[in-house]
Amino acid sequence: MGSIVMPEALSKDESEITFTALTPHIGSLVKGIDASKPVPPAVMARLRRELADRSVLVLRDQALTPAQHIALSREFGPLEKHVLSDFCLPGHPEIFVVSNIIEDGRHIGAHGGSKRYHSDLSYLPEPSLGSLFYCLECPEEGGETAFASMFAAFDALPEARKTWLAARNGVHDYVWNYERAHSKNRAPLTEEQKAKTPPVLHPAVRTHPENGRPALFISEIFTRTFDGENEAESQALVREIMEFATQPAFVYEHEWRPRDLIIWDNRSAVHKAMPFDEENTRRRMHRTTITGDRPFFDG
Template identity: 60%
Template sequence: MSSNEHLKFSDLAPFMGAEVHGLDINQPVSVDTFAILRRKFSECSLLLVRNQNLTPTSHIAFSCRFGELEAHVLQDFCLDGHPEIFVVSNIKENGKHIGAYGGSKEYHSDLAYIEQPSLGSVFHCLECTEEGGETAFVSMFEVHDALPEERREWLTRQKAVFDYPWNHVKRNAHRPPLTEKQIADTPPISHPCVRTHPETGRRAAFFSPIWIRNFEGMSEEESQPILDELCEFATGPAFTYVHSWRPGDVLIWDNRSSMHKAMPFDEVNGRRLMHRTTICGDRPYLDS
């Protein structure tokens, strides 16, 4: 019998996240055990498995259990020979960054700017600093439920226009400009601001401080103050779990019900190296 048949869970925060005990991702995981993991993942948005020594191959194989994997629009930052693994790092080799650096310090859900935003990500920590570099998560299930009723009803009727190239020009001046192909691959896209989680049926707020240019039918100038108000509400401590990384951590998050951001660390003297796989998702929808 596989060693992975007796999983236990403990809460990371009362409102989101669970640590999984008794799981070795390098070992086989049965269909029944994976179904338990999957259910917990969908319900609490975030699973943590500590002390995992993953190879790129085992990282990819485990991630594939959740669905098909994406290749990131920034192919320069994918691992050689493993385009499914997106490297997030401040480390330079031969004068060149080996991964996406300066990580997103603003809340977002990964790839929310494409037609079918990713279902989730599997993040593996290979190196991190003792201080700083945490990842903060927000439960968008909780945000949805806690919004003032009038604002929740308003949001439920809205769609927002996500625009990756617009945001890249506005916020990512430290990164190389997008190529014409990258721009062509990421046209503006509208998504509902409240979405139904396809596996639990629970509603989650779906907005982001970055990538949203405007709400449909409203100008950028009219939209941004409301977006600011929503983001201020969502990102307070009531709905936030801050994860302090240890090497060997694997964190699996559900982009359909959460946002996350990187916290700062000493990027000059510290070393941080993370591998991320990204699982393909469906187009967001809202059940009536």
């Protein structure tokens, strides 16, 4: 007599999960995982390894409640509660709402992310490890998210540039960027706010703590200078290096569909938001943010 397999015994194991490269250097499409259910430890270990190596994981057709989204996110580490509490999901402060939708006269979420390449919260001493970004509604066109591999970018730099960068720190300066970017559209920062976000130094090349690979760690938004260099020369270098680093060969551009879940690693990828028709279409996304460690370089 054959044994009856109860549904709970049919949990996915590692062998049923597939990873398909989305581009040569960055991004894996993950199949065989239902992210709404608890993920077994062996599968989590495999996901973490793939995230470390490929920087971006894409899971399609996921039906996630906020609680399930948070539960999976916590498997990657402790979560941030965003300072803009107005845009956190009621009852779920770990979920930050990104949306252009207005309800009852107010925005239900923050506007989309920056249109310039960055690594989230790089202006903090301990920038975030990564995010889990889930799509509820999106326009048919536009609103993509572009990711660039900072592993591939570093590997492809000329040796002399690698050596120069490996010996440098970048100064990431939130206040400097705020004053140049938002002087016309937002209230000035108070002295108290400024004191909370002093400039921080991070290595311009960081070692990924899980696989030991070197990755560029430069932000188009927040890297003000290379320590010891003047600002004009530093800015010219930031532009030149990031133009090289974000060339199409190192980029994965994700075209969103509702119920897509993307997990990205801020330690080895930069990202930016692409524009869309904000007047006539709706975009509604939920994001969790995993806390990170202090960047280091041990080359």
